Amino acid sequence: MASLDDLKKRISSVKSTQKITKAMKMVAAAKLRRAQENAEKGRPYSEKMNNIILNLSGGISDKESAPKLLIGTGEEKIHLCIVLTSDRGLCGGFNSNIIKKAKSYFKKILNDNKTLKIITVGSKGYDQLKRTYKDYIIEKISFKESKNINYFDADKVGKIIIDRFKKKEFDVCAIFYNQFKNVITQIPQEQQIIPLKSSEEKKDSSSEDNYEFEPEEDEILSNLLPKNISTQIFKAMLENSASEQGSRMTAMDNATRNAGEMVDKLTIQYNRSRQAAITKELIEIISGAESL
């Protein structure tokens, strides 16, 4: 059994850990509010962008000549997966949830004998994926230096994707991120961005809006689609950062509570062994006195 001194040391070490997790929770809570605001502020842009694209693609008369970014290359051989994760750990199941979702998708693709390419955004995703999928990772991007998520970073990722698409390096592109629902729930998402999902296209053909286009639809579309990709990535990054903070907050809250329980348990153990020691000493004194 551990000595009294050891127990004391353990209690104080657990207490200081608790202090840290508590502080991290507070920081995450403050950051969460900001991230959530940002995510909400960013929504109108991506929604409007989506609407315009839907209206536009509905207006396209000649499907054959439509930009490749919209309709795809006509093949489905090479899949590019963009896995968006955080740069920091200690945020509960946040990263592993995305990775789990991504891995099941990877398996499906590899089972179908298709080629897989992976780009990781955020260092944690790379760390987890490099064990099994190292050969498939073609690029890793990390924005550790930039404090806040900005559109500029998302645009960089978007440009990389488009560049690779133009070089015909892949046919289908999907992104993986966590969608922020509330502080406790974040849903890992898989979203296909190239070609745009046809299910969404169908919706708009019912809306009978007659738009005038200037210049022609094709030209607007070819200008707009690359922007849309950056926008989608940006949206994913915003959602991700809100999710990360939310997830970290819950994880740290749990850790603080666990540490509290542990301190209680250790204190009881400490008191018990202290009492046991006293009793033992008393017995020794009494039996010593009796023997005289």
Place this chain on the structure above:
Amino acid sequence: MSNSFKLDIVNPEKSFLSKEDAIEVVVPAFEGDMGFLKDHISIISFLKPGLLKVIDATATEETYYVEDGIIEFKNNCLSVLTSNIFDIKKMDKNKVKDILTEAEKDSQNNDISDQTKYLVDQKIEVLKSLTLN
């Protein structure tokens, strides 16, 4: 009857400007400046670098510098999506110069396509007119 319409300017980070009482908006559309009044036909177009003018019910005129973007007009609601927009009044002269030198550097580059070249030239022109004032 009022002849105002709704104006929404959003950039990826936030809603930049929202007005219920816009009377006239002039945007630098790709094929030339375009003025919007109430009951304009539904239209989608994209922007080139230039000045975006907003006149509201109180007849105050505000001018913004935009670099790119998409506009959509529908049911008397004009949405402007742009990633780079600045209020002229709050714009620093130095900042203008910074963007200008950047743009001039871009225009020296011979690899760019005609379209990008056109956009960059537009940008330089607008920025130069800004620095003159």
